[in-house]
Amino acid sequence: MRSLTITAILFSFLPSILCSSGSNTSQPLNSRLILPSNFKPPQVFRNVNLVRTINLEKAYPRDMINVIIENIDKKPQDEYFLPFESGLLEKVGAFEVRDKKTPEREGFLVDIVEYDLQSPTQFYRIRLPEPLKPSAHQTLSISYSILSSLRPVPAAINQVDKQYLVHLFSAYSPSAYVTLKQKTKVKFPGTEIKEYTVLPKGTNTDGSEDPQKQGSTFTYGPYGELPAGAQEPVKVRYEFTKPLLHVSALERDLEVSHWGGNLATEERYWTINKAANLSSHFSRVTWQTTSYYNPATVAVSSLKMPLLVGSLNPYFTDEIGNVSTSRFRSGVREAHLELTPRYPIFGGWKYNFRVGWDADLKNFLRKLKAGDGYVLKVPFMEGPKQSEGVEYGKVEVRVILPEGAR
Amino acid sequence: MANSAVDPFLQGTTGRNTRGLLRLIILWFESIIHEFDPWFNFRATKYLVQHGFYSFWDWFDDRTWHPLGRVTGGTLYPGLMVTSGAIYNVLRLLSMPVDIRNICVLLAPAFSGLTALATYLLTSELSPSPSAGLLAAAFMGIAPGYISRSVAGSYDNEAIAIFLLVFTFYLWIKALKLGSAFWGALTALFYFYMVSAWGGYVFITNLIPLHAFVLIAMGRYSPRLYVSYTTCEHMSSLGVFGLLQLVGFVEFIRQQVPSKQFQTLLQSLIVAIFLVSVGILVLLTVAGVIAPWSGRFYSLWDTGYAKIHIPIIASVSEHQPTAWPAFFFDLNFLIWLFPAGVYLCFRTLKDEHVFVVIYSILASYFAGVMVRLMLTLTPVVCVAAALALSYILDTYLVMDSPSAEAYVNDRTKANSTTSGAATSVSVQQRKASSSTASESLRSTQDPLIGIYSSKSKLSIAVVISTYLLLFVLHCTWVTSNAYSSPSVVLASRLPDGSQHIIDDYREAYQWLRQNTPNDAKIMSWWDYGYQIGGMADRATLVDNNTWNNTHIATVGKAMSSREEVSYPILRQHDVDYVLVVFGGVLGYSGDDINKFLWMVRIAEGVWPDEVKERNFFTDRGEYRVDDEATPTMKNSLMYKMSYYNYNALFPPGQARDRVRNSRLPAEGPRLNTLEEAFTSENWIIRIYKVKDLDNVGRDHASAVAFEKGSRKKETTSKRRAARVLRVE
Structure with missing residues (x-):
């Protein structure tokens, strides 16, 4: 579970430029920051207003925290800390911070702070691009996903049964600072919510029922002033009859061939479906008869990979050869690779495969105006696009340059 | 012979392309190992490449025959795996990293190319006509009987074994002709390779001694035979070995004391000794003293045997007796050219022709008994058919009409001088036969023959070309339909004509x-x-x-x-x-x-x-x-x-x-x-x-x-x- 580092890289990298001439323009990969063990975030900020949205529509919860922060110190400050429980920190992925006012600008720099490994709380450090002046306000938009955190209950279901997921979180948003006002919205994928925690009356400020329901959205709060690190555990259990596709490892190779003028991409996937297991064995009869109606299922029966336009010669194989059930649609505007695994991947089942394709190198490579250098611009990741999302445990991207490249 | 050695490579190009094409039809599907046995060979090769030769040799496989396990290293024929392992390592040495799977998949087509070459060499030893070798190589390249075992992905012992078989025979003939210990040693080397590669090696081990024996029985002992046979050296072969020593000794004496009657007496005596020893061998085998032959071999003698005693052998479709249509399916028009070729061998009955005759008789019998052994028949059919066809072509495709004068001149020249540049191939052939005419059958003493009418020449040429074309069509059809689909994958067509793979x-x-x-x-x-x-x-x-x-x-x-x-x-x-x-x-x-x-x-x-x-x-x-x-x-x-x-x-x-x-x-x-x-x-x-x-x-x-x-x-x-x- 080193999803954290990976996804952090992912986003700092996205328009990644790797140079064959050797000057690597990207940031060094070591992003862990080590601080003294008695570290505590200095209380220089306070959250004036905070709205957290937990989106449960995908196979992993996505949190979005919009917060107005105020500098209560006398000096300008530029380091904002966000706490996570140490177990949770490992699962945080796609951490991204932007200024709400200028969302089009690139995300802020973020690091993981490492000080005391035994400590139950760990921090993300967000570095503001410009130090915030005393008593000035700024609106941050922090978003992240928590991977592998949803748990099917019951853990084993029948082939045609619905799946229910449990998500545990705190009604109070994680914060290292005093929060004056906040609320937490939970967006469910549907209206079938089997269980949810009802907080005692009077917890919220307006004295109404907590949570408040509005269609498939529940709102916990608003709450008044809370100290740093305040928590209120909440459990929800809701219907989600979709796969929880987890790529435990992905190796992605991009091979640049100057001779062939070709950019060959190969991706090797080790996948497992973390959805509820089958309580009895797989029945082909049921699968065949029900697939006629195309019902919701926890099984992965196909993967759709949008490729860059101009991709050629795709292949889809596994250890024992070509998987004949793939389809490639390619046109002027799109190139879609539709993969059907050899068998439907049910909960707890694994499937390893590799896909690869070629592309004309000239769309990705240009020569520098000065010197012998070349600039290669390729997507950091492609991969299957599923409506319920795909999570990655470990990603390894290799760029193979031509022999003799410096 | 020497000047024509380059020709096949020029003329053979098209032939080779066809072969390449046919074999690679399989790649329509993908680079995949076929059938059942090749999967094991592939797994063994992977083991060899990963763990090295010695641990391969000691490989005890606990993943099969649970709970018994299998001493794989000691119970397989390692020739195939070692060959592909060697190719893999050589390519790596040349810094060409190739996936071992691709080597395994493409090994069979690569070796079939070599087989075609070996067939060319073998046939060229048999016939003075350069076209015979070329035709044989071309037939070998596309005959479905052989393609069935040499398509890409058919990674089986037979893939390399047939090449080794043909090549060993070529070396043997060469050794026999020249009486050279060098060629004999090469024969022995390839013979060893063959033994390590395929269980069918008993075919060679028995065919070569048999050939030697028949030659002796025909009274054709020569120092050449002695040298070549003693250089390359199993059960019955040992017997022939002893016999040969005996004959060698007697011949030596005979040279001292020339007596026709004495010689005949001795020869019949030797034949008798041989028969008695074979009898003892059979007795011992039956009594179980000498390692008894496995059931598969028994089924070769008695086709009903397996059905009654060993259902497991009979259950394999490959071990069924061959149906008649199968011969035509796998060999097409070669099958009826085959007897003609054998007949031609009788006409010029030199030592090497005796070999072809023995080979064709044995192989025909075996192919009739077991479908699988069609494979050993294919090379000799190709050779014999090529001999026959080249004979026809050489006779009919000569533009100028023969004249009696030239024939008489040739004849006298051939009788007076031992060597001379031959003017035309057919004449050379005739000459060759005429020199041996005194020893061989009377019917083979050929009179003046030749084709005068250009109409008959033309019609024969057209007919033969038609047959050849049909043969190519047939081979392509058979190969793409019967032998190209890997049995793990079934292909079918959807109503709209697109291919659906099961x-x-x-x-x-x-x-x-x-x-x-x-x-x-x-x-x-x-x-x-x-x-x-x-x-x-x-x-x-x-x-x-x-x-x-x-x-x-x-x-x-x-x-x-x-x-x-x-x-x-x-x-x-x-x-x-x-x-x-x-x-x-x-x-x-x-x-x-x-x-x-x-x-x-x-x-x-x-x-x-x-x-x-x-x-x-x-x-x-x-x-x-x-x-x-x-x-x-x-x-x-x-x-x-x-x-x-x-x-x-x-x-x-x-x-x-x-x-x-x-x-x-x-x-x-x-x-x-x-x-x-x-x-x-x-x-x-x-x-x-x-x-x-x-x-x-x-x-x-x-x-x-x-x-x-x-x-x-x-x-x-x-x-x-x-x-x-x-x-x-």
Whole structure:
């Protein structure tokens, strides 16, 4: 579970430029920051207003925290800390911070702070691009996903049964600072919510029922002033009859061939479906008869990979050869690779495969105006696009340059 | 001969392209290993490449023949794996990293190219006409009989063995002609290679001594024979070796004391000694003193033998006697040119021609006995047909009419001078035959022959070209239709003409590989053993290396008995999953129900009291799966596993088996001790999990009945307890 580092890289990298001439323009990969063990975030900020949205529509919860922060110190400050429980920190992925006012600008720099490994709380450090002046306000938009955190209950279901997921979180948003006002919205994928925690009356400020329901959205709060690190555990259990596709490892190779003028991409996937297991064995009869109606299922029966336009010669194989059930649609505007695994991947089942394709190198490579250098611009990741999302445990991207490249 | 050595490479280009094309048709599908045995060879090669030669040699494979294991290193023919391992390492040395799979897939086509070359060399030794070698090489390149074993992905011993066979024969002929110890040594070297590569090596070991023996019996002993044979040196060959020494000695004496009668006397004496020693050999073999021959070889002598004694050998389709159409299918017009070629060999009966004659007689017999041995027949058919065809072409494709004068001149020249530049090939041929004319048959003393009319020349040329064209068409058709589809993948056409690939085997194997514990034991009929080992990477009970008949019979018994009998067998062998092949949905006839009788027969061979083939047939002697199937059939594990839950696919009472074209009983079989774990898309592969013992100690039947909520029947309690497997 080193999803954290990976996804952090992912986003700092996205328009990644790797140079064959050797000057690597990207940031060094070591992003862990080590601080003294008695570290505590200095209380220089306070959250004036905070709205957290937990989106449960995908196979992993996505949190979005919009917060107005105020500098209560006398000096300008530029380091904002966000706490996570140490177990949770490992699962945080796609951490991204932007200024709400200028969302089009690139995300802020973020690091993981490492000080005391035994400590139950760990921090993300967000570095503001410009130090915030005393008593000035700024609106941050922090978003992240928590991977592998949803748990099917019951853990084993029948082939045609619905799946229910449990998500545990705190009604109070994680914060290292005093929060004056906040609320937490939970967006469910549907209206079938089997269980949810009802907080005692009077917890919220307006004295109404907590949570408040509005269609498939529940709102916990608003709450008044809370100290740093305040928590209120909440459990929800809701219907989600979709796969929880987890790529435990992905190796992605991009091979640049100057001779062939070709950019060959190969991706090797080790996948497992973390959805509820089958309580009895797989029945082909049921699968065949029900697939006629195309019902919701926890099984992965196909993967759709949008490729860059101009991709050629795709292949889809596994250890024992070509998987004949793939389809490639390619046109002027799109190139879609539709993969059907050899068998439907049910909960707890694994499937390893590799896909690869070629592309004309000239769309990705240009020569520098000065010197012998070349600039290669390729997507950091492609991969299957599923409506319920795909999570990655470990990603390894290799760029193979031509022999003799410096 | 020397000047024509370059020609084949120029002229042969087109031929080679065709060959390349034909063999690579398989790559329409993909780079994949075919069939069953190649999967094992592939796995062994991977082991060799990973662990090195010595550990390969000591390889004890515990993933097969559970719980026995197999001493693989000592029980296989390593020639193939070592060859591809060597190619792999050489390519790596040249810094060309090639996937070992690609080497294995493409090894057979590469070697078939070499075979064509070897055929060229061999034929060129037999005929003075340069066209004969070329034709033979071209025939060899496209003859379906050989392509069947040399398409890409057919990574089997035969792939390299045929090349070695032909090449060894070439070297032997060469050695014999020149009387050279060098060529003899080369023959021995390739002979050794062949022995390491294919069980069919006994063919060479017996053919070469036989040739030597026949030559002696014909009174054609020569120092050349002595040198070449003694240089290259098995059971019967040892006998000939001794004989040769004897003859050598006697000949030596004869040279001192020339006497015609004495010689004849001695020769007949020698033949008698040889026959007596062969007799002793046979006696010893029968008495079991000398390692007896394996059953496969017995079936070569007596085609009925296997059917009666060793059902396991008879159960393999490759070991069936060849049907007549198969000859034409695999060899096309070569088959009727073949006798003509042999006849031509009789006409110029030199030592090497004797070889072709012996080879063709033996190979024809063997090919008739076993489909598989069609492979050894193909080279000699190509050679002989090429001899015949080149003879015709050389006679008919000469533009100028022959004249009697030139013929007489030639004749006198040939008689007076021993060598001379030949003007035309046909003349040379005639000359060659005329020089030996005095020794050979009278009919071979050829008079002046030649074709005067250009009309007949033209018509023959047209007819021959038509035949050749048809042959090429036939080969292409056969190859692309019969030999190019890897049997793990079935291809069909959708109504709209697009290709639809049925890939159930690999679907199931991949499922096994991914979703079962790494040490799971899979029981299946032995046909699928190698594939499960190679593709699913799981331990199997039996596989295609059918060395232990009893173990196979155990699997056969488990499949053909009632659940109560089978379950203890499964438990005793740690079986986790049982795999069956069922073609009923698709109409795939190569399924386990159709192979079932062999399982029954093999099991009956070991447990005649417990498994009886008769009980699987109805009173009228029919093998049925419908309502009228016998109780033994309906209760057998195989039947239950094949048809379990099959009814659910159809409206009630409408279940049909498309292979056997029969309507199934309204109520499907019930399984107590196994549960369905996976069924592939088209139901070809069905995998069952063996249930663990019941938690509360009930027997499985009552546990299932309880689950279903049905009342415990009185009969269940009265039923006898599960029979215990007799363990030897």
